[in-house]
Structure formats: structure tokens, C-alpha cells
Amino acid sequence: MKLLNKRNIIILLILLAAAFPFVIQNQYYLHILTLAFIWTIAVYGLNLLAGYTGYLSLAHGGFFAIGAYALGLLTVKAGFSFWMAFLLAPLITMIIGLVVGLFALRTKEHFFAIYTLCVGYIIYLVIDKWESLTEGVRGLIGIPAPEAIGPISFTSPISQYYFALVVFLLVVLVIYRIIHSLTGRTFIAIRNSEELALSLGISTKKNKLLSFVLSTFFAGLAGAMYAGFIRFIGPEIAYTTITFDLLTYMIVGGIGTFAGPIVGTFLIVLLSQNLQFLQDYRMLIFGPLLTLLIIFSPRGIVGFILMQYANWKTKKKVITSKGHVKEG
Amino acid sequence: MELLLQQLFNGLTIGSVYSLVALGLTLVYGILHIPNFAHGALYMVGGYITLIMMTNAGLHYILAILVSIIVVGVLSVLMERLVFHPLRHSPPIQDKVAAIGILLFLEALAQLLWGADYRQMPTPFGQVVNVFGLTLTLQRIIIVAAAIAVMIFLYWFLKKTFIGSTIIAMAQNREGAALVGINTNKVAILTFFIAGALAAIGASLTSPINLVFPGMGHLVILKAFVIIIIGGMGSIPGAILGGYILGFTESIGATYISSDYKDLIAFVLLIIILSAKPQGIFSKGGA
Amino acid sequence: MILETKHLTKKFGGNIAVKHVDFSIEQGKVNAIIGPNGAGKSTFFNLITGVHPPTEGQIFYKGEDITKLPANKIALLGMARTFQTTNLFEMSTVFDNVIVGHRLRTKSNLFDAIFRTKRLKEEEERCKEKALEVLEFTGLANVSDQLVANISQEEKKRVAFALALATDPEIVFLDEPTAGVNPDETEELSLLIKKMAEQGITVCLIEHKMQMIMSLADHIMVLNYGEKIAEGTPDEIKNNEEVIKAYLGGGSVSA
Numbered sequence: 001m002k003l004l005n006k007r008n009i010i011i012l013l014i015l016l017a018a019a020f021p022f023v024i025q026n027q028y029y030l031h032i033l034t035l036a037f038i039w040t041i042a043v044y045g046l047n048l049l050a051g052y053t054g055y056l057s058l059a060h061g062g063f064f065a066i067g068a069y070a071l072g073l074l075t076v077k078a079g080f081s082f083w084m085a086f087l088l089a090p091l092i093t094m095i096i097g098l099v100v101g102l103f104a105l106r107t108k109e110h111f112f113a114i115y116t117l118c119v120g121y122i123i124y125l126v127i128d129k130w131e132s133l134t135e136g137v138r139g140l141i142g143i144p145a146p147e148a149i150g151p152i153s154f155t156s157p158i159s160q161y162y163f164a165l166v167v168f169l170l171v172v173l174v175i176y177r178i179i180h181s182l183t184g185r186t187f188i189a190i191r192n193s194e195e196l197a198l199s200l201g202i203s204t205k206k207n208k209l210l211s212f213v214l215s216t217f218f219a220g221l222a223g224a225m226y227a228g229f230i231r232f233i234g235p236e237i238a239y240t241t242i243t244f245d246l247l248t249y250m251i252v253g254g255i256g257t258f259a260g261p262i263v264g265t266f267l268i269v270l271l272s273q274n275l276q277f278l279q280d281y282r283m284l285i286f287g288p289l290l291t292l293l294i295i296f297s298p299r300g301i302v303g304f305i306l307m308q309y310a311n312w313k314t315k316k317k318v319i320t321s322k323g324h325v326k327e328g
Numbered sequence: 329m330e331l332l333l334q335q336l337f338n339g340l341t342i343g344s345v346y347s348l349v350a351l352g353l354t355l356v357y358g359i360l361h362i363p364n365f366a367h368g369a370l371y372m373v374g375g376y377i378t379l380i381m382m383t384n385a386g387l388h389y390i391l392a393i394l395v396s397i398i399v400v401g402v403l404s405v406l407m408e409r410l411v412f413h414p415l416r417h418s419p420p421i422q423d424k425v426a427a428i429g430i431l432l433f434l435e436a437l438a439q440l441l442w443g444a445d446y447r448q449m450p451t452p453f454g455q456v457v458n459v460f461g462l463t464l465t466l467q468r469i470i471i472v473a474a475a476i477a478v479m480i481f482l483y484w485f486l487k488k489t490f491i492g493s494t495i496i497a498m499a500q501n502r503e504g505a506a507l508v509g510i511n512t513n514k515v516a517i518l519t520f521f522i523a524g525a526l527a528a529i530g531a532s533l534t535s536p537i538n539l540v541f542p543g544m545g546h547l548v549i550l551k552a553f554v555i556i557i558i559g560g561m562g563s564i565p566g567a568i569l570g571g572y573i574l575g576f577t578e579s580i581g582a583t584y585i586s587s588d589y590k591d592l593i594a595f596v597l598l599i600i601i602l603s604a605k606p607q608g609i610f611s612k613g614g615a
Numbered sequence: 616m617i618l619e620t621k622h623l624t625k626k627f628g629g630n631i632a633v634k635h636v637d638f639s640i641e642q643g644k645v646n647a648i649i650g651p652n653g654a655g656k657s658t659f660f661n662l663i664t665g666v667h668p669p670t671e672g673q674i675f676y677k678g679e680d681i682t683k684l685p686a687n688k689i690a691l692l693g694m695a696r697t698f699q700t701t702n703l704f705e706m707s708t709v710f711d712n713v714i715v716g717h718r719l720r721t722k723s724n725l726f727d728a729i730f731r732t733k734r735l736k737e738e739e740e741r742c743k744e745k746a747l748e749v750l751e752f753t754g755l756a757n758v759s760d761q762l763v764a765n766i767s768q769e770e771k772k773r774v775a776f777a778l779a780l781a782t783d784p785e786i787v788f789l790d791e792p793t794a795g796v797n798p799d800e801t802e803e804l805s806l807l808i809k810k811m812a813e814q815g816i817t818v819c820l821i822e823h824k825m826q827m828i829m830s831l832a833d834h835i836m837v838l839n840y841g842e843k844i845a846e847g848t849p850d851e852i853k854n855n856e857e858v859i860k861a862y863l864g865g866g867s868v869s870a
Contacts, residue, residue: 056421103599106606109420110363114553115602118595121550125595129588174729181728181735182742185715193702199664201690201719201782210725240546244432251425281440287433291426295414298422299706307706310762 017165021158034161036269037168038225043249043261044175045218051256052179053211054191059100059116061242062123063216067093067223068233069127072140077133082146086224093220094213101212105205120243128235139234143227160229167225171218172262178214179258187211191256248286251293254300263302333462335579341468341537343575344475348530349548350555350567351482352523358499358562359519360412362423367527368549369434374400374528375540376442379449389452396528404524405517413516438542451536471533478529479568482522486564495519499562547591554598557608617642617786617817618663618694623672625658625841632658634841635672640786640834645812646819647828649852650838651861656821657699659838660790664696665689691719695784697775699791705764709755709774710746712763716781717745742781749777752814753807769800776807780816787811789820793827805831829853837861 021030042064050056070092074085104115127134134140146154146163154163178184186207189197194204227233253264272282297304349371356364377399381392411426453466486492498505498515506512531544538544555574559566574594582590602608618640625633633655640646648656661667663674665686673682681689703712721742727735750759753773758766763774772792779787792808793801805827812818822828828835829849837845837852839861845852852858 050421054421056424103603107602108606110424111557111602111606111608113424114363114550114557115599117550118554118598121547122592122595122599125589125592177731178725178728181731182715182718182721182723182739183725183728185711186718188704188707189715189718192704193698195666196698196702196778198666198686199690199696199698200716200778201687202715203687214725244428247425247428248432251429255421255425280444281436283432283436284440287429287431287436290429290432291411292429294418294422294425294429295411298418303706310706314761314765 014169018162021161027157030157030161032269032273034157034164034229035226036266037164038222038229039246039249039269040261040265041168041171041225042219042222043246043253043265044171045215045222046246047250047255047261048175048178048187048218049211049215051250051260052184052191053187053208055105055208055212056113057104057116057212057215058113058240058243058247059104059120059123060215060219060246061240061244062120062238063093063097063219064223064226064242064246065123065127065233065235065238066096066216067220068227068237069134069140069223070220071224071227072143072233073133075144076140076142082144082228083149086146086228089224089227090217090220093223094217097213097216097220098209101209101216105208105212117240120238120240124235124238124240127238134235137235139232140227141232143231143233145231146228164225164229167221171221175218176258183207183210248283248290250300251290252286252300254302254304254306255298257299257302257306260300260302264300267301330461331583332580333460335583336576337462337464337468339576339579340572341471341534341575342579343572344472345530345534345571346548346551346555346575347568347571348475348478348526348533350552350559350571351479351564352526352530353549353552354556354559354562354564354567355495355499355519356523357556359495359502359516360423362412362420362427363553364412364523365424365427365549366407366430366434367523367552368545369431370400370404370524370545371527371531371548372438372542372545373403373434374524375449375531375535375544376438377528378532379447379535379540380442382450389450393529393532396532397525400528401521401524404520404527408516408520413513435542442542444542446539446541449532449535449540454536465537467536471537474529474533478526482526483564491518495522551594554594557598558601561608616640617677618819619675620663621673621675623659623662623674624670625655625662625667626670632841633662633669633838636838636841636843638836638843638846640817640819642817643812643815644817644833645808645831646817647832647835648819648821648838649823649825649828649835653840654838655841656838657790658841660696660788660821664694664788687719690782690784693783693785694788695779695782695786696788697772697779697790697792699794701771701775703763703771703774706762708760708762709766709770710743710750710759712774713746713750713777713781714742716749716778717742717783719782745781745783746777749780752780752810753777769796769804772796772804773807776811780811784816786817786819789818791821791823793822793824801827 020033042060046057046060067089070089071085074080074088075082080088100119104112104119107115128136130136145160148154152159154160186197186202189200189202190204190207197204226237249264249268250261251264252268253262254260268286293300299306349367353364353367356367374396377396378389378392381387381395382389387395407430411430412423415423415426451467453470455466457464457466457469459469486496494505494510494515495518497508498510498512502512505515551574555570556563556567558573559570578590578593581593616639620636620638623633623636623638624631636659648659650656658667662669665681665684665688669682673680675681676692676694681692721738723732723735723738726732747759750756753776755770755773755777758770763771766774776792789808793804796804801824808818808820808831832849835847835849835852836843837855837858844857844861845855847855
């Protein structure tokens with residue numbers, strides 16, 4: 001029983017992820033898992049904003065693309081080293097996110113959703129049409145792989161896998177700490193009721209902006225990782241399809257839950273890879289799943305499990321507390 | 329001068345279609361108070377049904393549109409019954425996600441059934457006519473005439489019939505409508521049917537001069553959102569006026585500014601408006 | 616006087632919701648605002664607590680002009696409030712819901728969160744201690760680790776009180792604190808309100824339940840159509856002609 005506590009399960013999962021390339025020597029799976037790590041980072045950004053702060057941004061795919069294009073343009077056109085560009089790309093995304101957030105966050109609920117959907121489209125159209133900068137539909141080719149750091153090179157799929165895994169773990173740790181800090185509690189208070197949060201002395205404006213900018217940071221980071229991994233990007237990565245994919249991962253896993261982004265992303269990415277025929281038509285299953293989940297289990301798979309667990313714990317507690325009364 | 333007239337007429341054509349789609353969206357918003365992101369998918373299905381009825385079942389264009397109206401109307405009602413009705417007391421974020429789920433499903437379904445290719449819809453009204461020195465296709469004239477006819481009919485229905493006035497009443501005050509004995513479920517169903525029908529008409533009218541493909545609803549629906557925000561969420565005259573304003577702006581912008589960026593006009597407009605007035609132009613002030 | 620309003624007025628479009636109200640709240644007392652439905656009580660509350668800016672007039676807190684301050688800045692000064700709806704996070708425990716109440720007295724930011732600094736740990740500890748303290752005070756210690764979804768309506772009201780108290784207020788505004796609870800529970804909640812006043816916290820509340828107000832309040836103001844029509848002790852209010860007139864048709868004063 002004690003062996004299966006939370007900490008040991010996490011250590012086991014990390015070990016499994018670290019051992020994976022040696023156990024299963026399948027390049028294809030390695031590729032898919034690396035992508036899943038990258039997507040999960042983006043979904044965590046979305047979850048921080050939509051799940052914990054209550055603002056559903058539909059520009060998330062656009063910010064992902066900004067991160068990717070920032071890395072691509074800095075390396076291919078401006079001649080920066082990969083690592084320099086990798087540091088700058090999420091920062092650039094964040095700055096654009098800050099400007100957008102300042103205005104977008106003046107709106108609420110459906111206006112915010114429509115506003116950000118429009119921002120997403122503008123990002124897409126700019127990338128698609130501004131050919132002199134972005135090469136338009138031809139896409140940006142020849143993005144370099146990360147340069148070797150000392151003896152560690154990043155050209156092989158295995159090294160890319162470990163690179164993605166390490167960044168992924170760092171992101172999970174940072175998100176965990178944010179959510180479980182006073183800052184995270186502040187976000188949750190805003191999600192529950194902005195009116196109440198204000199009356200508790202919380203500056204909703206400042207905290208909403210912080211959450212928004214953070215979410216764009218993670219989108220930009222994921223985008224930069226994606227560009228460095230795939231090494232070719234086109235305007236389609238800015239299209240709403242990506243936003244809706246990320247949204248699906250988040251909802252299926254569980255919006256506003258900590259494990260939701262991992263569960264949702266890995267489940268859907270691995271399922272759609274295994275069911276090849278599903279590739280183009282995956283939304284035939286995941287679209288209705290999204291709708292059904294939001295009706296019957298609004299906090300997704302993880303939320304459902306947490307609820308069952310909480311009920312089970314309450315029942316157990318009632319029984320033991322009754323026992324105590326008898327003793328007293 | 330001739331170019332300008334030509335562009336104005338183009339604006340009238342595009343604006344007619346925008347208005348029809350925005351009308352459906354604004355009616356649904358009036359009842360639901362959520363933006364129906366799946367409305368663009370209804371528009372897309374409307375285009376396909378008409379196309380398939382013509383090419384596969386050999387129906388006449390007009391008959392095919394009638395079938396499309398019924399199919400999409402029923403689909404829209406099903407959406408209301410199966411998804412939005414159960415969610416009516418949920419936080420707004422859930423309605424939006426549910427609508428997006430339907431949108432993704434319908435698009436994937438269209439791709440499975442009808443393929444991902446861009447398809448051309450034939451029209452019996454392909455003739456070229458000369459009006460006031462302008463060279464126009466008959467189809468474009470039909471778009472404008474039919475759209476205006478549909479709007480007049482809708483106006484008459486909402487203002488002059490009892491059942492239509494219940495929609496207006498409920499849009500204005502849901503609780504009040506229920507109190508005076510209006511069956512809110514029936515009104516919701518009717519509204520969704522009309523919204524679906526308008527989307528089907530809009531798509532079927534414009535398809536012969538545009539193309540039919542699974543993603544054809546994306547830009548249109550987003551522009552319809554822009555229109556109803558400009559015109560006032562839930563406002564019927566606002567949707568019509570907003571539709572034509574955007575139609576003209578785009579068509580003139582495409583000619584005199586840049587055709588590459590014409591789709592940006594609507595979104596930039598919205599961003600500017602919402603940045604300045606976060607609750608929309610015609611929001612009722614106060615809180 | 617801990618709080619004073621001068622000529623406080625609020626217009627929504629053409630409607631005047633609150634009209635030239637002069638009002639003052641005595642420190643350490645239970646102050647009540649009563650009036651028929653639509654008299655402008657909630658609007659008046661929202662003006663004082665910074666939810667809406669007033670159209671005219673001024674608000675002074677301990678002599679300081681707070682008319683233009685936003686709600687969160689007002690909370691920092693030591694003014695807390697509750698709402699008619701409790702707005703708690705149902706899927707989380709009572710304890711977790713209350714912790715954020717002390718957030719305004721802490722300074723840790725994103726940097727502290729990511730690096731789990733000493734400051735964050737200390738402040739978290741302080742917030743948790745504060746939560747325990749106010750849960751104890753409001754009589755919720757026994758349900759503190761239950762999900763909010765599983766507690767009663769009256770307990771939720773207490774959680775809302777606890778949240779307000781966690782901000783370390785000097786004055787608490789309660790918007791219909793006993794709406795939607797039964798008579799026995801109303802009695803319990805008024806005992807809690809008395810206990811707050813005994814602790815030296817000034818209380819100001821809006822209520823419909825006259826019996827409760829008459830036994831609880833030290834000082835009452837009556838609003839009707841946005842205007843102050845009477846002010847005084849419960850006995851003075853009970854015998855005031857204007858008040859009786861205003862309440863005819865809206866339920867009698869003693870109800």
C-alpha cells in the first residue's frame with residue numbers, strides 16, 4: 001500500500017519515460033512521444049488560463065505558431081544560434097501575449113472567446129500572407145537542430161526525445177508549483193468569481209494578465225520546441241485546428257485539473273496514432289467525446305476520477321469519525 | 329466608376345450572405361446567450377446537402393435548397409435538444425466547448441462522407457446579364473434578391489405572426505416569457521430551426537460563386553460573430569445592417585487596399601471595437 | 616465614525632438607484648440597512664465597497680476619501696464583504712476555499728511560487744493559520760476538510776463569513792447573510808454576527824428578516840426608492856410613520 005503513494009508513482013512514471021527509448025527501439029514511437037511532450041506543454045499553458053483562471057482563449061494555437069515562427073525566423077533568417085533563438089522565442093511570444101492580453105482581458109466570457117478567436121485568425125493570416133517575412137504557404141525550411149552542448153548532441157531522435165522530456169518535466173514542475181502556490185490560489189479565486197476575488201483584495205486585472213502572459217509563454221515554448229524538432233513549419237500550425245486540438249486534449253483530460261493535460265494529450269495522441277484510419281477523421285470520435293464529456297463530466301477523465309476518490313474518502317471518513325464518537 | 333459600381337454590387341452579394349448567417353447567429357444568441365460556434369458547421373452542411381442533392385439525386389437547384397433547409401434545420405434543432413438544452417444551467421465555458429465539439433464532429437463527418445476536395449456547385453442561373461452597364465451573372469442577382477426576400481419574410485414572421493412574436497418576447501426576457509405562458513422549449517426549437525434554415529440558404533446561395541469544402545464555414549462564422557458584435561448581440565436589424573456594412577467594406581477594401589488582407593478587415597475591426605468598448609457597441613450601460 | 620457617506624448618488628442610465636444618501640457607521644456596532652425590494656440597498660453596498668463608482672457624493676473611511684478606490688484596494692484598507700450568492704468552489708474543501716482570503720496580506724509572487732522561496736512558505740503557513748482561526752471562529756472546524764459541494768447552505772454562508780474575516784477586516788458588510796436558510800439557522804447566524812461585533816469588528820448588514828434585525832442591530836437606516844427615509848435605533852424605526860408607510864404592501868415592519 002505504502003509503495004503506491006503519489007511520490008513513488010511519479011518516480012516510476014519518470015523512470016519509465018527515461019527508459020522508454022531503450023526498451024522499445026521504435027523510431028516512430030519515439031517521434032510520437034516527443035510530439036506528445038511538446039503538445040502537453042502547450043496544453044498546460046491553455047489549462048493555466050482556461051482551467052485555473054476561467055478565461056477560454058481561442059488564440060492559443062496562434063501563440064504556439066508565434067513561438068515556432070520566432071525560432072524559425074531567428075535561426076533561418078537572422079542567423080541566430082538555436083539556443084539563443086530558443087531563449088528568445090518564448091519571450092517574444094510573451095511580449096506579444098502581453099499586448100494582446102492588455103486589451104483582450106477587458107472583455108469577458110463569450111466576448112473574450114470571440115476576441116481571441118479573431119486574434120488567432122489574424123496571426124494565421126499574417127503568417128500566411130506576409131510572404132516576404134514568413135515565406136507564406138511555402139513554409140520555413142532548414143530550421144537547425146539544437147547545437148551540441150559539450151559532448152551532448154541533439155541530432156538523433158533519442159537525444160531530441162530526452163530534450164523534450166527534460167523540458168516537459170521542468171514545465172510540469174513549474175506548473176505544479178504555480179498551481180499549488182498563493183499565486184495559483186489567486187487564479188482559482190478569479191475563476192470562481194471575479195466579484196468575490198476583488199472583494200478579497202485581489203487585483204483581478206493584474207492576475208488575469210499574469211495568467212494570460214504565462215499561458216502564451218508555454219504556448220511559445222512549445223512552438224519553439226516543435227520548430228526545432230520538426231525543423232519545417234508552415235502557416236497551418238497557426239490555424240484554428242491546432243487551437244481546437246489543444247482544447248480537445250485539455251477537455252478530455254480534465255480542464256482545471258493538474259494531471260488533465262498529460263492524460264488528455266497522451267491518450268488522444270497515442271490513440272489516434274494507433275488507429276491509423278482515424279488520423280483524418282479523429283474528430284468523428286473526439287468531437288462528440290468533447291461534447292459528451294462537457295455535459296456529463298465537465299472536468300474530464302481526471303476530474304471524474306478525483307470526484308470518485310473524494311466521495312470514497314468522505315465515506316471512509318464518516319465511518320471512522322463515527323467510530324471516534326463511540327470511543328469518546 | 330464602373331469598377332466602383334461593380335465592387336459595390338459585389339459587396340451587396342457578399343453582404344447578403346453575411347446578413348443571413350449573422351441573423352441566425354443573433355437569433356440563437358438572443359435565446360441562448362452563448363455564441364454558437366457550431367453555426368459555421370451548419371452553414372457548411374447546408375452547402376453540401378444542396379450540392380449532393382443536385383449532383384447525386386438530380387434535383388433542381390431550388391428543390392435541393394429546400395431539402396437542405398429542412399435537413400440543416402432539423403440538425404440545428406437536434407443540437408439544441410441534445411446539447412444546449414441539457415447545458416442551459418452550466419457555466420458559459422461549457423456551452424462554448426460543447427459547440428466546438430459539434431463543429432469538429434460535423435467537419436470530420438463532412439470530410440468522411442464527401443471528401444476534403446474543393447467542389448464547385450452547378451447553377452441553372454449561370455447566365456450573364458447586363459444591368460445599368462454592369463456585367464453580372466444571374467446567380468449574383470438571385471443571391472441578393474433571395475436574401476432580401478428571406479429577410480422580409482423573416483421580419484414579417486417575427487413581427488406579424490403570434491408564434492414569431494413569442495420568439496421576440498423570449499429573446500427580450502426569458503423569465504418574463506415563461507411567466508406569461510410562452511412555452512420556452514418550443515420557442516427554442518423554432519429559433520434553432522430558423523437559424524439552421526438561414527445558414528442553409530446562405531450557403532446554398534453563395535456556393536455556386538464560391539466553393540464547397542469542409543472548412544468553408546470557418547471564416548464566414550467568425551465574420552458573422554464580428555457582425556453581431558458590431559450590430560449588437562441579439563439585434564436583428566443590427567445583424568442585417570452589420571452584414572451589409574462588412575460586405576461593402578471588404579469588397580471595396582479588396583479592390584483599393586489589398587485582396588490578400590481583405591479577410592483581416594473584419595477581425596481588425598472587431599479587435600478595435602472590443603478594445604475600445606469591451607461590452608460591445610450597443611451594450612446596455614451601467615454594471 | 617468608521618465610515619461615512621455624503622450625498623451618495625448612483626444613476627443607471629436614467630434611473631436613480633441611490634439618491635443623496637448621508638450615512639455613517641459607528642465603530643464596533645451592528646448597523647443595518649433595511650428597505651422594501653428595489654430600495655437601492657444592494658446598490659448602496661456596491662458603492663461603498665467599490666463594486667460600482669458613485670455618480671455623485673463621497674465616501675470616507677476613517678476620514679480618508681475612498682470614493683474612487685477600486686474594490687480590491689478598499690478590501691486592503693480593512694473593509695470586507697459577503698455577497699448574496701456565496702460563489703465558492705464546490706469541488707474543493709472548505710479549508711482550501713478559505714486560504715485565499717488572507718492573500719491580500721501577503722506579498723509572494725510568481726517568482727516565489729516557482730522557486731518555492733522561504734517567503735512563500737512562511738506566507739502560506741500564515742494563510743493556513745488564518746484559515747484555521749476563522750474556521751474555528753465561524754464554527755466550521757469540523758467540516759473544514761469536506762468538499763463545499765457536500766456542506767449545507769447555512770454552512771456555505773458561514774464559509775463566506777470566514778472568507779471575509781480572513782482578510783483581517785475592521786468592518787464587514789454582509790449582503791442578506793441569512794437569505795435562503797431556515798429560522799433556526801437564522802438564529803445561529805445572528806449569534807455569529809453578534810460574536811463578530813463582540814470581537815470589535817464593525818458590522819453593517821442588509822436584511823429582510825425584521826425580527827432578526829430588530830433584535831440584532833444597534834443602528835438602522837431605512838432606504839426607500841433610493842432615499843434615506845429614517846435612521847435610528849430599532850425602537851425609533853419601529854415607531855416611525857414614514858417607515859410604516861413604506862412597508863405597507865411590502866410586508867409589515869414586525870413581520
